[in-house]
Amino acid sequence: MSWMAWTWPTAAFFAVIALLLVTFSILAIRFPETPRRGILRIETTRGDRLFITLLGSAFINLIWLGLGLGPQYWALVVCLVYAAAVFRFV
Template sequence: MFDWMVWTTPVAVFFTCIVLMLIGMTIWELKSPTTLRRGWLPIATTRGDRLFIGLLAAAYVNLVFVGIAGKLQEWMSLEAEPSVWISFVLSMLLLALIMRKG
């Protein structure tokens, strides 16, 4: 069923985190319904909106990192490409920031 994708540990951790966030947000929404609020995003958002925007931003951070990893290796004279765990941590920090302040 999942043979079409290369399931490395970082990929599995990333998708597991997304599933856990969705489960957690569902439980949170059932216990405490959300309201619109304004943060530094240019629109009023709910928790679900901020999660969606944060997940999109996290995906873009990961894609950009994968795209420039070869150049980073070249620019920084590294022996190997930088670990994708760096982009995972950066994307989760961005997601947390958007969820908290967005």
């Protein structure tokens, strides 16, 4: 494993993503759902919304960093607001 050059923060990052995937898989099995249409006018399931959230969060973090808007943890706060919005409206 040493060739992969692991660090604690990156391990935690992947652990969180893995945990999210497992949680959403269990949710999908326990509480099956029908896709719905939101403001994007596309059919999405919970998994799709998670994907949109994660991808969007990556871009929010990069834009925050690129524009130098302040400490990075505020970007995470924006991401949480974004995630809530995606799960509510998309």
